[in-house]
Amino acid sequence: MLCGVYGRMSIIPKSFKNKNTASDYEYKTEYFVQQIDHFGFANLDTYKQRYLIADQYWNANGGPIFFYTGNEGDITWFCNNTGFMWDIAAEFKALLVFAEHRYYGESLPYGPDTFKSHTHLNYLTSEQALADFAVLIGQLKRSLPGAANSSVVAFGGSYGGMLSAWMRIKYPNVIVGALAASAPIWQFTGITPCEAFNQVLTNAFKQASQICVENVRNSWATITSIGGTTSGRKFLSSVFNLCKPMSHQSDVDDLKAWLTDAWTDLAMVNYPYPANFLENLPAWPVKAVCNKLSLPAEGEALVQYVADAANIYFNYTGDSTCLNTSQQATGNLGDLGWGYQSCTEMVMPMCADGESDMFEPKSWNFTDFSEQCYKQWKTRPQENWITTEYWGKQLQYASNIIFSNGLLDPWSSGGVLESPALTLIPIVIPDGAHHLDLRASNPLDTAAVVAARIQEKNLIKMWLGQL
Amino acid sequence: MLCGVYGRMSIIPKSFKNKNTASDYEYKTEYFVQQIDHFGFANLDTYKQRYLIADQYWNANGGPIFFYTGNEGDITWFCNNTGFMWDIAAEFKALLVFAEHRYYGESLPYGPDTFKSHTHLNYLTSEQALADFAVLIGQLKRSLPGAANSSVVAFGGSYGGMLSAWMRIKYPNVIVGALAASAPIWQFTGITPCEAFNQVLTNAFKQASQICVENVRNSWATITSIGGTTSGRKFLSSVFNLCKPMSHQSDVDDLKAWLTDAWTDLAMVNYPYPANFLENLPAWPVKAVCNKLSLPAEGEALVQYVADAANIYFNYTGDSTCLNTSQQATGNLGDLGWGYQSCTEMVMPMCADGESDMFEPKSWNFTDFSEQCYKQWKTRPQENWITTEYWGKQLQYASNIIFSNGLLDPWSSGGVLESPALTLIPIVIPDGAHHLDLRASNPLDTAAVVAARIQEKNLIKMWLGQL
Numbered sequence A, B: 001m002l003c004g005v006y007g008r009m010s011i012i013p014k015s016f017k018n019k020n021t022a023s024d025y026e027y028k029t030e031y032f033v034q035q036i037d038h039f040g041f042a043n044l045d046t047y048k049q050r051y052l053i054a055d056q057y058w059n060a061n062g063g064p065i066f067f068y069t070g071n072e073g074d075i076t077w078f079c080n081n082t083g084f085m086w087d088i089a090a091e092f093k094a095l096l097v098f099a100e101h102r103y104y105g106e107s108l109p110y111g112p113d114t115f116k117s118h119t120h121l122n123y124l125t126s127e128q129a130l131a132d133f134a135v136l137i138g139q140l141k142r143s144l145p146g147a148a149n150s151s152v153v154a155f156g157g158s159y160g161g162m163l164s165a166w167m168r169i170k171y172p173n174v175i176v177g178a179l180a181a182s183a184p185i186w187q188f189t190g191i192t193p194c195e196a197f198n199q200v201l202t203n204a205f206k207q208a209s210q211i212c213v214e215n216v217r218n219s220w221a222t223i224t225s226i227g228g229t230t231s232g233r234k235f236l237s238s239v240f241n242l243c244k245p246m247s248h249q250s251d252v253d254d255l256k257a258w259l260t261d262a263w264t265d266l267a268m269v270n271y272p273y274p275a276n277f278l279e280n281l282p283a284w285p286v287k288a289v290c291n292k293l294s295l296p297a298e299g300e301a302l303v304q305y306v307a308d309a310a311n312i313y314f315n316y317t318g319d320s321t322c323l324n325t326s327q328q329a330t331g332n333l334g335d336l337g338w339g340y341q342s343c344t345e346m347v348m349p350m351c352a353d354g355e356s357d358m359f360e361p362k363s364w365n366f367t368d369f370s371e372q373c374y375k376q377w378k379t380r381p382q383e384n385w386i387t388t389e390y391w392g393k394q395l396q397y398a399s400n401i402i403f404s405n406g407l408l409d410p411w412s413s414g415g416v417l418e419s420p421a422l423t424l425i426p427i428v429i430p431d432g433a434h435h436l437d438l439r440a441s442n443p444l445d446t447a448a449v450v451a452a453r454i455q456e457k458n459l460i461k462m463w464l465g466q467l
Helices: A075-080 A083-092 A126-143 A159-170 A196-208 A210-226 A230-239 A249-268 A285-291 A299-314 A333-342 A366-377 A385-389 A410-414 A447-463 B075-080 B083-092 B126-143 B159-170 B196-208 B210-226 B230-239 B249-268 B285-291 B299-314 B333-342 B366-377 B385-389 B410-414 B447-463
Strands: A028-035 A046-054 A065-069 A095-099 A152-157 A177-181 A401-406 A424-429 B028-035 B046-054 B065-069 B095-099 B152-157 B177-181 B401-406 B424-429
Touching: A028 A126, A046 A075, A046 A126, A065 A075, A065 A083, A065 A126, A065 A159, A075 A095, A083 A095, A083 A447, A095 A126, A126 A152, A126 A159, A126 B385, A152 A159, A159 A177, A159 A401, A177 A447, A196 A210, A196 A249, A196 A285, A196 A410, A210 A230, A210 A249, A210 A299, A230 A249, A230 A299, A249 A285, A249 A299, A249 A410, A285 A299, A333 A366, A385 B126, A401 A410, A401 A447, A424 A447, B028 B126, B046 B075, B046 B126, B065 B075, B065 B083, B065 B126, B065 B159, B075 B095, B083 B095, B083 B447, B095 B126, B126 B152, B126 B159, B152 B159, B159 B177, B159 B401, B177 B447, B196 B210, B196 B249, B196 B285, B196 B410, B210 B230, B210 B249, B210 B299, B230 B249, B230 B299, B249 B285, B249 B299, B249 B410, B285 B299, B333 B366, B401 B410, B401 B447, B424 B447
Parallel strands: A065 A095, A065 A152, A152 A177, A177 A401, A401 A424, B065 B095, B065 B152, B152 B177, B177 B401, B401 B424
Antiparallel strands: A028 A046, A046 A095, B028 B046, B046 B095
16 A cells, blocks of 8 residues: 555556566567666666667668667566567667666666665666666667667656656757657646546546446445455455455455556556457456446445456456455565655655545545655655656657557556647557557557557657658 | 866866955855755755855846856855856846855765765765755745746856756756856867867967967976976975975975966966955966066076966965965865765866977876776766766757856866857857856956856846846
């Protein structure tokens, strides 16, 4: 429950991250020695930053460099899920580079002790990550024959998209432009109301079924009520097919958090095709889920519908013999890293009112949040720093950034949907979920995302002087 | 001899910094509690940043804020030597703020221990200083009644001018424009040749007298030769009226370094009027000095001329009974701070060839420099970081910066003399020395600096929407 209202620890859907990824994409894995601290000189430690590089499409005599600014997770996952870069590499004769974000994947500055010490965590900030990218690009341009005069375009989705946009804002000398897909750079205090995220999320469900939304909204009180007795918890354990039957009142809260995460993640991965390559979900999974919630219900019948719906997300293939509500709470290293980032720079206020959204009312209180952060990390968040550092809404001084957003994606609540300046181009994909445009093309892609990708390619050509 | 070729520890002329300043300017002294680390969250220490504030000219209903981005020294000195801001405050109905740079003046994060520990010094960087300024401006706008909608214009000279320009580059959301006077933002590796500084310096002397330059150039070997014997050192001690007679060969090197600094500082303060308010020098002091070196000479006669010339700089009033060559080497806290900055971020290569300049040939070697830095500070400089962080010559993405430079000022070698973009305005003052335009107007000001100040005022009016 630490970061954001509903225990959301990372922008990446949890269902993505714990999957092993297989890939047909061919790349080499390299490591670059980075200074651990780009903004201070007392600690001269270095660490090995992993990056993936594919030069099979590259025209080393002037071809551009497409550079993925890695986000809060293993870079191989982003590499394999950013098919758009692979799809267009040959046409642009581009070198592909996917750089891992420090403190994620293999790029752990202090190995297994990375997350054990307060001082070791000190260098996990977006500014250090951007500096890593700038230094790595400089080194690539100096060391790769033919790269010296190559233009560099940054790509990123989600937090990686934020980094791409911020890279162009803070280092326009290093990259000619950025495709920032589903980048909620305005999801910060004073810019976007804390209710917005859950309102957009609820709207995505409403498009599937109004009754679905009402059922979800009613389900919280019903679950709380039923979970108030031993027999009720026994019922819930059975209906949700839990591996570990509920025994305490707090288990009911865990169940609700687990469901909230499920609905949130579903909205993010609400793609027009079965994403059976990575996660086992049907096409338009929100619709599939809402089909199970499309009849008005209450009491135990409502709970049964909710469990059926959740089963689509957690066990679409039917392979799991039981479900585990604590699975999401444990988290992996990526979650730890994002938990720290949320408690320092990435303060994204979220709340729910239960009326304009389908969740239990929950307010946002920075002071409480700061206390929780101090308990966990012995440090405190800086509420307004990101807005000062990355210009907030004052983006009229930036240039050459594409801000693409799918309106089905709850993170579009903090995205740039209207142009703040001539060469900052918002691309809105009405039926798109979380950075759908960055994914590989698919026969079931909607017209909107196909058109978005064409526009993105043309804008990149403009930046490269090819149009 | 650590930083730069000739032991130059700071951009500010040494002759300025050790003077007490008296002032007719009225201001209040305030302190603001800053995070010691804006880019990391392990150290939650804070420190008190001093700033000076004058609101007697301010229209608190929309008047602008003129914000001096303090450099490597006591802020009261900059406040009292930036008369231009005081001269125009009433016309603009501006609030004046002079913010002290962390680790200088009274803004010492760890009090008397500030420079004693490696870890204490860790937060002395230009990025942290800019973040201080951005956070302070945010706080002023929130807390001063009427300031919320005030536009902020940054002013700075020398390193302070670099900070003003970088502030606009990195935080255009915080300031509408910057007057960067005599800011050598291009005095870095790969941009400006290391010889340039001493060539411009030599040209300033050449404008006074070609023979003067030849005499200075010849003086080094003559001093070395004469200083090679005990009787020669006795002669030198007497001619230069040294408080502590020279006893070792190394004293001869000290003498030459002391003279080199004197010629350098003279070129920087080569103003058209007697600057008897702060330092006791005649008008056009380089001309006055060169008058003593205007006849061809050699041997002891040449040394006598050099001593007479040096006496103008070190003892124009005749108040000193003897001169102390080690005075400049000891340094104050400001020198310590700049020494550290030179050995970390502010790597400004300087060299001399003895042909295009009037100094002893001395090469620049980064590796040697890095070794010396490691010995003194237990850290190493990052040769290319400033160029990556502040865009080097790729300034086409910046806007609303005035780069003023006097061509008599050796630091103009690293200045922006031609426009890299439409709203980056170079103002060249052919007969100007180091940030002359920032000083208070004077009846003896030349037409060029008077015109420069008019242009600066008009550009600031444009930024404020008043033109």
